[in-house]
Amino acid sequence: MFQFKCPHCGLRDANEFTYGGDATIAWPDLGASEQEWFDAVYQRENPRGPHREYWHHAGGCRQWVVVDRDTLTHEIHGCRAASETQK
Amino acid sequence: MSRIDGFGRIDRSKPLSFTFDGKTYQGFEGDTLASALLANGVSLVGRSFKYHRPRGVFSAGPEEPNALVALRSGARREPNTRATMVELYDGLVAESQNRWPSLAFDVQAVNQVFARFLPAGFYYKTFMGPFANTRLWMMFEHVIRRAAGMGSATYETDPDTYARRSVHCDVLVVGGGPSGLSAALAASETGARVILIDEHAEFGGRLRQDRYDIDGMPAADWVAKSLATLASRDTVRLLSRTSAFGYYDNNMIGCVERVTDHLAVPVDHKPRQRWWQIRAAQVVLATGALEQPLVFGNNDRPGVMLAGAVRAYLNQFGVLPGKRAVIFTSGDDAYRTALDLTAAGAQVMAVVDSRDTAQSALTQAVRDAGIEVLTGHAVVDTHGSPTLQRVDVMPLTGGTVREFTCDLLAMSGGWQPSVHLSSQTGAKPVWNAELSCFLPGVPKRPERSAGSAAGHFTLYGCLSEGSVRGLEAAKAAGFSATGTFAIPQVDIERFAPTAPLWEAPDPPPGLFGGHPKKFVDHQDDVAASDIQLAHREGYISVEHLKRYTTLGMGTDQGKTSNLTGLAIMAALRGEPIEKVGTTTFRPPYTPISIGAMGGSERGQQYKPRRRSPMHDWHDARVGEWVPAGLWDRPRHYPATPGESMRDAYIRETRQTRGSVGICDVTTLGKIDLQGPDALDFINRIYANGFSNLPVGKVRYGLMLREDGMVLDDGTVARLGETHYVITTTTANAVPVMAKIEFLLQAVWPELKVKATSVTEQYAAIAVAGPKAREVMQRVVDLDVSNAAFPFMACAPCRTKDGVPGRLFRISFSGELAYEIAVPSDYGQQVWDALMAAGREFDIVPYGLEALGNMRIEKGHVAGSELDGRTTADDLGLGKMLSKKKDFIGKALAFRPGMTGETRKKLVGLVPVDGRSSLPNGSQIVSVDHTDPPVKMLGHVTANGFSPERNIPVALALLEGGLAREGETVLVTHPLKNIAVQARVTGPVFVDPEGKRLHD
Structure with missing residues (x-):
C-alpha cells in the first residue's frame, strides 16, 4: 500500500486518501474556450513512469495534496499541499 | 493403523476423534487431517477436477493439489481446504469433494473413458464450431461448469469474527x-x-x-x-x-x-x-x-506421494504411508526417504534413479542398506484400483519392463x-x-x-x-553486530549432481494401444499430452499455455506443476528453459479467506449508519428504515399495524396536502460558506446567478460538472453579507464538500472563503401543508405571516422555549412550507413542540415515500433524474444557466449534443387506464413497434400515486421530451411482465402555477 507524507499529518496510509485526478492538468479559467475546457476535461495522458496526481486526505485533515508518483514502480517522490502548488 | 512407535512429534496421550465422509476415526494432537487420514489407512481422499480420477494425499504442506476437503459444517463450512494444512481437533468434520454419489463410487469417473473428447481447451472449443451461440451450447456450458466444479461454499452468514x-x-x-x-x-x-x-x-x-x-x-x-x-x-x-x-x-x-x-x-x-x-x-x-513431482504414466494414483512428504508423515506424525515402497527420483534427496522408511520397518523394493550415475555418501548408504538402486531407469506406469498396488520400471533407453509390487511410490523431481x-x-x-x-x-x-x-x-x-x-x-536497517555469532555445527553434506527428468518415457503400448496419462498438474487434470496438444495448436507463450490448458490455475497455483509444465513446453519448442520463462507470480501465495480480507469491516463496521437526532422517535413509529447515503431515513409510518406501505404514503401525502405534515430532513447536506469572496465562489460553482440575492433570502441552485452535466441541486441561503449556507442532496453531501475543498485549495486558493460541513450540527425539520403557518407560528417567536416572511425568506429565529435556530420558507412538497434548523441536541425538543402545536390540525409525520411522492407530483428532480447523464435542458432547467457570468460547466454545457431535440428529457406519465402503476426502471417503447428489436425511447425514473388527482403518476426521461406531450407510449417492465399504455404529460401534476407556495 502507498504511504503519503501529508504536509499536515505526516506519513499516512493511502487508504486515508481519495484519488482526485491528474494534477498535471491545470484548470482553465471559467471563461476559457470550449476547446480548452474539452482538453482539460477529456484529454489525459496515461504515463508509464513519473506522474503527478491529486489526492484528498478525506480521512484526515481534509486537505488536497499533490503527489508525485511513479506509475511503474509505485514510488512516491513528493507530497505537497495543493494550495502551496498554486502560489 | 499405520502409526509407528518411536516416530513423530504427535502427542499420543491426547487422542482426538474426527469424521471424514461421515465415518469416525481417531487421530492425535499434532496431527493434520491428512496425517490422521493416512494413519487410519484412508488413502483415497478426493476425485480429480475434470476426469474424476481417484486421488490421495500428495504432499505434506501448502502445495497440496489433491487432498482438498470441505471442512466443518453449517455456517462454518469451508470448501477446498487443504487436508495437509488443517490441524486436527476433536470433533473435526470433513467431507470429500467433487464426487457423486460417493467417493468410492463416482458416476462422473466415466469422464476418463471419454477423456479423448475432453482435450485441453475443450471448454473454449465449445465456443466455436457448430454449437457456438446455440441453446445446445448453453446446455453444455451448464453441464461442464457443474461437473468441473470445486467444493461448494455455505450460503449461511459466517458467524466468526x-x-x-x-x-x-x-x-x-x-x-x-x-x-x-x-x-x-x-x-x-x-x-x-x-x-x-x-x-x-x-x-x-x-x-x-x-x-x-x-x-x-x-x-x-x-x-x-x-x-x-x-x-x-x-x-x-x-x-x-x-x-x-x-x-x-x-x-x-x-x-x-x-x-x-x-x-x-x-x-x-x-x-x-x-x-x-x-x-x-x-x-x-x-x-x-517445494519438492517437484515426476511425470510418468498414471502418476496420480493414491499411494504416489512426494518423497519429502513421506518423510514428513514418518518423522513428524509417526505415520507410515506404505509398507512396501518404491522410490523414484532424479536427485539424491529422496535417498533419505529410503533410509527413513527402512528405519521405520518398511520394505523399500528399489530406488529408481533417472540419473546415469548416483555416487555420494547418501546413495552409498542406501546401497549399503541392501536396497536395490536402478540408475538410468524410470517408473513408466502404475497399477491398482483405487490405490497403488504395482509399478512398472523401465530403462530410460527402453527395454524390459520390471514390475515391483508396492503400496507406496515416493517420488522426487528435485526442489524448486x-x-x-x-x-x-x-x-x-x-x-x-x-x-x-x-x-x-x-x-x-x-x-x-x-x-x-x-x-x-x-x-x-x-x-x-x-x-x-x-x-x-x-x-x-541501521543496526550493527555486537557479539560474535557462531554458526551451529552440522555434518557437511555433498550431493551427487542432479539431472532433471521432466517426463518419463511411455511404457510399451498395451493390448489396445495408447499410453497412460502422465499428469503434470494434478489439481487441474493437465497431462503432458495436453501440453503437447497446446504446442501443436500453436500456443507458444507460457502465459497462453497456462490459460489454454489451465495448467497451474487451480487453488494450488501450480506449486507442483508450473516448473515441469514449462520444462516440457521448452523441450517441445527445442529451447532452453530460461528462454521460455515463467508465468507471472501474483498474490496470494496460498488461498486466503474473504472473511480475513474484510476483517472487522462487516455490516455496521463497514458502513456505519448515521442517525438523525430524532431517530428514537421515528424508530418507535416507523414502518421500515431506508438507507439514504450513510443515513437511515424512515420510509413510512403505519397508522395501524396492518397498514401497507403504499396505503401509508398515500395517506401521509393526502393529509399533508390537506392539512399539515412534518418530516425529518436532517440528512440533507449543509455546508456553511463564509468570507468576503463567498458570493463570488457561489457564483462560480452554481449555474444560475446569485448576485442579486439579498440577505434573508434563499434561492434554488443548480450545480454542473465540468463536462456540463448536472451534478447536484439544492438551496443557497444568504444569512449575512458574507455568510451563506448551501444545501446538497443527501447522496451528494460528501462529494460536493470534497469538491468545494478542492476548488478552494487547488484551483482558487486566492478566494477568501471558508467552507465547513455542518450537516451533523443541525437537526432540520420540514413542516408543510396549508396549516403549516399556523403550526410554525405557535412554535417560533418570529412573525411568519406571508407579508413578513414570504416565500424563499430565511432568518435566524428562536423557538418559544428559547432554542436558537434558522427558519427557511422553502418547499420540496409544493405546499406552503417551512424548514427549521436547530442545533442537533435540540432536534427532538423542537420536533415535539411542532407535533404538539400541530395536534389540533391532525399533523402527520411523513416518511421518505411520501416525500418522494409529493416531489413527483410537483415534478421536482431528485437523485433518480440527476443520474450524471442529464443536462439542465433535459430536466427542463435550461433557462437557469446564466448568460451573465462564467460558472463551472458552462464552457461545455452548450455543446451541440447537450441540448438536441432527440435527447431524453423529463416528462410526466399517467396510465391510460387510470389505474396501473408505472414501475421505476420501466423501459418506454413505441406502441406501434413492439416486434424486436424494439427501440427504447426512455425509462421511468420515479413513480407514485397522486391522491389529489386519484391516479398513478410517474416521471420519465423520454426521447423528445415534451414534444411528445399527449402521445401514448408503452411502459414495459419485462422482468415483472408488465406492459402499460401511458400518456405523456407535463412533469407537474399538482398546482402547476405554484400558487400554494406563495400564499
Missing part, C-alpha cells in the same frame, strides 16, 4: 525453518525489531520432518532452544500459523494468521483469523523450497525454491542450470532470500546463509 493489525519492524523474516530461525537469531542479536513468521503451527520447517543433529543435539531441541532465545528478546515477535501471501508497495507484507482455525469454534472472543500488514525496513525471505514473494516485487526468477531450478531474481526491494529459497539445499547452507542474510538485513 476477523481482525486486522498493522505493525512495523526492522527485519521481517518469512519462514521459520533452519534458515529463518538463523536469520532471526542473527538479526535480533543486533537489537533490531524482528518479526519471524511461519505458516505452520510449529516452527522448524524441514527440521520437523527430517532427521538431523545440530550442535550435537537432535534438530528439534535446537529449534526449541533457538525459539527460547528469540522469545527472551523483547524486540522479537514470533507468529506461527501465519502465511505471508503478498509482497506489496512500501515493503509491506500481507499475512494471514489462522488464530483459531485449529479449534472447532473460536474461543475467548478470539477472531478466527487475523490479517497482518507488516511494514518492514528489511525483509529476509526464508520461504524454503519458493520464489513467489520475491517474484511479486517484480524480480524475475533466474534459471539455474546446475541446480535445475529457478532462483530469486536481483532484488528490487529491500529484501533478500536465504537458505533453500535461495538454492542452498544443504542444512549447513541454510544455517550459515540464514545467519549471514539476517545480519545483513539488520545492518541494512
Whole structure:
C-alpha cells in the first residue's frame, strides 16, 4: 500500500486518501474556450513512469495534496499541499 | 493403523476423534487431517477436477493439489481446504469433494473413458464450431461448469469474527525453518525489531520432518532452544500459523494468521483469523523450497506421494504411508526417504534413479542398506484400483519392463525454491542450470532470500546463509553486530549432481494401444499430452499455455506443476528453459479467506449508519428504515399495524396536502460558506446567478460538472453579507464538500472563503401543508405571516422555549412550507413542540415515500433524474444557466449534443387506464413497434400515486421530451411482465402555477 507524507499529518496510509485526478492538468479559467475546457476535461495522458496526481486526505485533515508518483514502480517522490502548488 | 512407535512429534496421550465422509476415526494432537487420514489407512481422499480420477494425499504442506476437503459444517463450512494444512481437533468434520454419489463410487469417473473428447481447451472449443451461440451450447456450458466444479461454499452468514493489525519492524523474516530461525537469531542479536513468521503451527520447517543433529543435539531441541532465545528478546515477535501471501508497495507484507482455525469454534472472543500488514525496513525471505513431482504414466494414483512428504508423515506424525515402497527420483534427496522408511520397518523394493550415475555418501548408504538402486531407469506406469498396488520400471533407453509390487511410490523431481514473494516485487526468477531450478531474481526491494529459497539445499547452507542474510538485513536497517555469532555445527553434506527428468518415457503400448496419462498438474487434470496438444495448436507463450490448458490455475497455483509444465513446453519448442520463462507470480501465495480480507469491516463496521437526532422517535413509529447515503431515513409510518406501505404514503401525502405534515430532513447536506469572496465562489460553482440575492433570502441552485452535466441541486441561503449556507442532496453531501475543498485549495486558493460541513450540527425539520403557518407560528417567536416572511425568506429565529435556530420558507412538497434548523441536541425538543402545536390540525409525520411522492407530483428532480447523464435542458432547467457570468460547466454545457431535440428529457406519465402503476426502471417503447428489436425511447425514473388527482403518476426521461406531450407510449417492465399504455404529460401534476407556495 502507498504511504503519503501529508504536509499536515505526516506519513499516512493511502487508504486515508481519495484519488482526485491528474494534477498535471491545470484548470482553465471559467471563461476559457470550449476547446480548452474539452482538453482539460477529456484529454489525459496515461504515463508509464513519473506522474503527478491529486489526492484528498478525506480521512484526515481534509486537505488536497499533490503527489508525485511513479506509475511503474509505485514510488512516491513528493507530497505537497495543493494550495502551496498554486502560489 | 499405520502409526509407528518411536516416530513423530504427535502427542499420543491426547487422542482426538474426527469424521471424514461421515465415518469416525481417531487421530492425535499434532496431527493434520491428512496425517490422521493416512494413519487410519484412508488413502483415497478426493476425485480429480475434470476426469474424476481417484486421488490421495500428495504432499505434506501448502502445495497440496489433491487432498482438498470441505471442512466443518453449517455456517462454518469451508470448501477446498487443504487436508495437509488443517490441524486436527476433536470433533473435526470433513467431507470429500467433487464426487457423486460417493467417493468410492463416482458416476462422473466415466469422464476418463471419454477423456479423448475432453482435450485441453475443450471448454473454449465449445465456443466455436457448430454449437457456438446455440441453446445446445448453453446446455453444455451448464453441464461442464457443474461437473468441473470445486467444493461448494455455505450460503449461511459466517458467524466468526476477523481482525486486522498493522505493525512495523526492522527485519521481517518469512519462514521459520533452519534458515529463518538463523536469520532471526542473527538479526535480533543486533537489537533490531524482528518479526519471524511461519505458516505452520510449529516452527522448524524441514527440521520437523527430517532427521538431523545440530550442535550435537537432535534438530528439534535446537529449534526449541533457538525459539527460547528469540522469545527472551523483547524486540522479537514470533507468529506461527501465519502465511505471508503478498509482497506489496512500501515493503509491506500481507499475512494471514489462522488464530483459531485449529479449534472447532473460536474461543475467548478470539477472531478466527487475523490479517497482518507488516511494514518492514528489511525483509529476509526464508520461504524454503517445494519438492517437484515426476511425470510418468498414471502418476496420480493414491499411494504416489512426494518423497519429502513421506518423510514428513514418518518423522513428524509417526505415520507410515506404505509398507512396501518404491522410490523414484532424479536427485539424491529422496535417498533419505529410503533410509527413513527402512528405519521405520518398511520394505523399500528399489530406488529408481533417472540419473546415469548416483555416487555420494547418501546413495552409498542406501546401497549399503541392501536396497536395490536402478540408475538410468524410470517408473513408466502404475497399477491398482483405487490405490497403488504395482509399478512398472523401465530403462530410460527402453527395454524390459520390471514390475515391483508396492503400496507406496515416493517420488522426487528435485526442489524448486519458493520464489513467489520475491517474484511479486517484480524480480524475475533466474534459471539455474546446475541446480535445475529457478532462483530469486536481483532484488528490487529491500529484501533478500536465504537458505533453500535461495538454492542452498544443504542444512549447513541454510544455517550459515540464514545467519549471514539476517545480519545483513539488520545492518541494512541501521543496526550493527555486537557479539560474535557462531554458526551451529552440522555434518557437511555433498550431493551427487542432479539431472532433471521432466517426463518419463511411455511404457510399451498395451493390448489396445495408447499410453497412460502422465499428469503434470494434478489439481487441474493437465497431462503432458495436453501440453503437447497446446504446442501443436500453436500456443507458444507460457502465459497462453497456462490459460489454454489451465495448467497451474487451480487453488494450488501450480506449486507442483508450473516448473515441469514449462520444462516440457521448452523441450517441445527445442529451447532452453530460461528462454521460455515463467508465468507471472501474483498474490496470494496460498488461498486466503474473504472473511480475513474484510476483517472487522462487516455490516455496521463497514458502513456505519448515521442517525438523525430524532431517530428514537421515528424508530418507535416507523414502518421500515431506508438507507439514504450513510443515513437511515424512515420510509413510512403505519397508522395501524396492518397498514401497507403504499396505503401509508398515500395517506401521509393526502393529509399533508390537506392539512399539515412534518418530516425529518436532517440528512440533507449543509455546508456553511463564509468570507468576503463567498458570493463570488457561489457564483462560480452554481449555474444560475446569485448576485442579486439579498440577505434573508434563499434561492434554488443548480450545480454542473465540468463536462456540463448536472451534478447536484439544492438551496443557497444568504444569512449575512458574507455568510451563506448551501444545501446538497443527501447522496451528494460528501462529494460536493470534497469538491468545494478542492476548488478552494487547488484551483482558487486566492478566494477568501471558508467552507465547513455542518450537516451533523443541525437537526432540520420540514413542516408543510396549508396549516403549516399556523403550526410554525405557535412554535417560533418570529412573525411568519406571508407579508413578513414570504416565500424563499430565511432568518435566524428562536423557538418559544428559547432554542436558537434558522427558519427557511422553502418547499420540496409544493405546499406552503417551512424548514427549521436547530442545533442537533435540540432536534427532538423542537420536533415535539411542532407535533404538539400541530395536534389540533391532525399533523402527520411523513416518511421518505411520501416525500418522494409529493416531489413527483410537483415534478421536482431528485437523485433518480440527476443520474450524471442529464443536462439542465433535459430536466427542463435550461433557462437557469446564466448568460451573465462564467460558472463551472458552462464552457461545455452548450455543446451541440447537450441540448438536441432527440435527447431524453423529463416528462410526466399517467396510465391510460387510470389505474396501473408505472414501475421505476420501466423501459418506454413505441406502441406501434413492439416486434424486436424494439427501440427504447426512455425509462421511468420515479413513480407514485397522486391522491389529489386519484391516479398513478410517474416521471420519465423520454426521447423528445415534451414534444411528445399527449402521445401514448408503452411502459414495459419485462422482468415483472408488465406492459402499460401511458400518456405523456407535463412533469407537474399538482398546482402547476405554484400558487400554494406563495400564499
